[in-house]
Amino acid sequence: MTDTYRATVALQTRARTFRFPLEAVRVERGRHLHLAKSSRLFANNGLVVLYCDGATALNVGPGLCAVWCPLKGEVQFAENGAHFAVPKRFVYVADSNRSYDAEVPASAACLAIVASQTTWAALHGFGDDTQYHAPAVFPALHPVANDMRRAIIAFARECFSSAQQRQSSSRQVTMLAGIVARLQQVFEPLIQRCPGRTIARQRSVFLRMQRTRLHIELYNALELDVSMLAHMANYSVWQFIKIFRQVFVATPHAYLARCRVEVATLLLRSRSTMGVADVARAAGFSSRSAFSRNMKQISGSSATKLRALAAADEREIEAPALHWSST
Secondary structure, X not given: OEEXXXXXXXXXXXXXXXXXXXXXXXXXXXXXXXXXXXXXXXXXXXXXXXXXXXXXXXXEOOOOEEEEEEEEOEEEEEEOOEEEEEEOOXXXXXXXXXXXXXXXXXXXXXXXXXXXXXHHHHHOOOOOHHHOOOOOOOOEEEEOOHHHHHHHHHHHHHHHOOOOOOOOHHHHHHHHHHHHHHHHHHHHHHHHOOOOOOHHHHHHHHHHHHHHHHHHHHOOOOOOOHHXXXXXXXXXXXXXXXXXXXXXXXXXXXXXXXXXXXXXXXXXXXXXXXXXXXXXXXXXXXXXXXXXXXXXXXHOOOHHXXXXXXXXXXXXXXXXXXXXXXX
């Protein structure tokens, strides 16, 4: 592990001045790093920017919220015995409530931005002391466009640049706050649907519900255990289903079916030679008939028709290129 940059940031909010250390660290190839809230890196609510080379592994303890951005390849995550991969062009915001392992394969590389929820809350400028304990960053898997990836890379490059080239730490914090705000802007209408008399209460409820939604998205091939999800959200089964539907405008089972259809749609639109029955099983459907029924209800199209349309789109894209090259 090589430290490349340290600074102290002072954020002035309406309630007080919040100071925290900002540190950029390169995790060298072959290293294993354990990140704990009690470690030196996170003393005084520090924020750490990590560049992880290939063949590195990290263990992240509870109490830390990390934003992961694969730069090439995919990053492997393991949590409570379950495994999933986050590929390039996605940003994964990990849950701060539990520990997990992250592995960067030899051919991959990634950025990670790690801090406590208290630091993220200060970063977002929550202005009074009652909201310092309100969640500021929510666990999620975000698809990101090229401009968002460039913004994240620009922020990291700013942190890792030499002292002569580096801008002020306040500029770096402004860049990061803008990135996270853009990532999470889709959550604002959902937070407003959450029960609670204050925005802090609504955000706390949304955090609990978002944990369950992310679990459904990451493990969509598994059978749905509503009682387990209700326990995860700390609600009774009846309360959980009611609030989930209120926030996400779908029951947990309906949302799972939607996730499975999205996975199947991606497989059908790819150049995969998988048959329709194989696609149904890969997406988590118990039978081809259940897959066909949900596909028609949710997407309005059959699997066969969707695959034919995808093939036609490919021919339309390829045809101009062939015509252009012949002139």
